[in-house]
Amino acid sequence: MTPVFRTRGLTRVFRMGEVEIHALRGVDMELYAGEFVVLLGASGSGKSTLLNILGGLDSGTEGEVWYRETDLSHATERVLTDFRRHHVGFVFQFYNLIPSLTARENVAIVTDIARHPMDPADALALVGLEERLDHFPAQLSGGEQQRVAIARAIAKNPEVLLCDEPTGALDSKTGIKVLEVLRRINRELGTTTAVITHNAVIADMAERMIRLSDGRVSEVTENPHPVDPDQLHW
Numbered sequence: 001m002t003p004v005f006r007t008r009g010l011t012r013v014f015r016m017g018e019v020e021i022h023a024l025r026g027v028d029m030e031l032y033a034g035e036f037v038v039l040l041g042a043s044g045s046g047k048s049t050l051l052n053i054l055g056g057l058d059s060g061t062e063g064e065v066w067y068r069e070t071d072l073s074h075a076t077e078r079v080l081t082d083f084r085r086h087h088v089g090f091v092f093q094f095y096n097l098i099p100s101l102t103a104r105e106n107v108a109i110v111t112d113i114a115r116h117p118m119d120p121a122d123a124l125a126l127v128g129l130e131e132r133l134d135h136f137p138a139q140l141s142g143g144e145q146q147r148v149a150i151a152r153a154i155a156k157n158p159e160v161l162l163c164d165e166p167t168g169a170l171d172s173k174t175g176i177k178v179l180e181v182l183r184r185i186n187r188e189l190g191t192t193t194a195v196i197t198h199n200a201v202i203a204d205m206a207e208r209m210i211r212l213s214d215g216r217v218s219e220v221t222e223n224p225h226p227v228d229p230d231q232l233h234w
């Protein structure tokens, strides 16, 4: 299987004045096409740093990061912008919706600059919000706002969806609904999906779990029988 992403010896050092923080200390990992992966690890283990580098939001200090045949570690800003714009979708813990725009308009912001976008209404229907197209964020629950954010991330038809604590601000019932949406998109669109979480239970729905400890991959586990999100309890 050809990986969508491959890192080798990836390190990231943040320099704060005299202090150096080694967020990643040599990460070797792959993400394969179409898989659903959960990234676990203690606070500060480097999960967000890794996801940000995979998504072209940040760069490593040393080591290699490949997106298919593109070497992101030596890419120009133009290549990285194109990569972010057309190949990856991001979902964060806080939804980052624009309060003065409706659900449909929040999604259209992205589809307006994408090459092969979905219709915003279709993207919102995929996340179960066909009845909420003209609602403003303040008129939506937290789970619904997160689903708008997911619709916005997938409406450009990205190959990869990178999610940083997507259920972190939600109660378990709402979080499970959001996970069901992510699972459905992964299955129906074949979007390679990586989800960072503190919640080890969520790994039960993933095909693979990658654990980071102190800036390194400490464990990779395959899960031959991923469960449906509605079977998860926490």
Ligand SMILES: Nc1ncnc2c1ncn2[C@@H]1O[C@H](COP(=O)(O)OP(=O)(O)OP(=O)(O)O)[C@@H](O)[C@H]1O
Pocket (backbone or CB within 6 Å): 014, 015, 016, 021, 022, 023, 041, 042, 043, 044, 045, 046, 047, 048, 049, 050
């Ligand atoms: N921009 C930055 N400047 C300085 N240090 C940073 C920066 N981003 C992250 N760090 C540090 O790098 C380390 C790894 O942070 P990171 O956010 O990747 O961890 P994490 O596993 O995602 O943690 P959490 O689960 O708490 O979000 C931490 O010690 C953090 O303080």
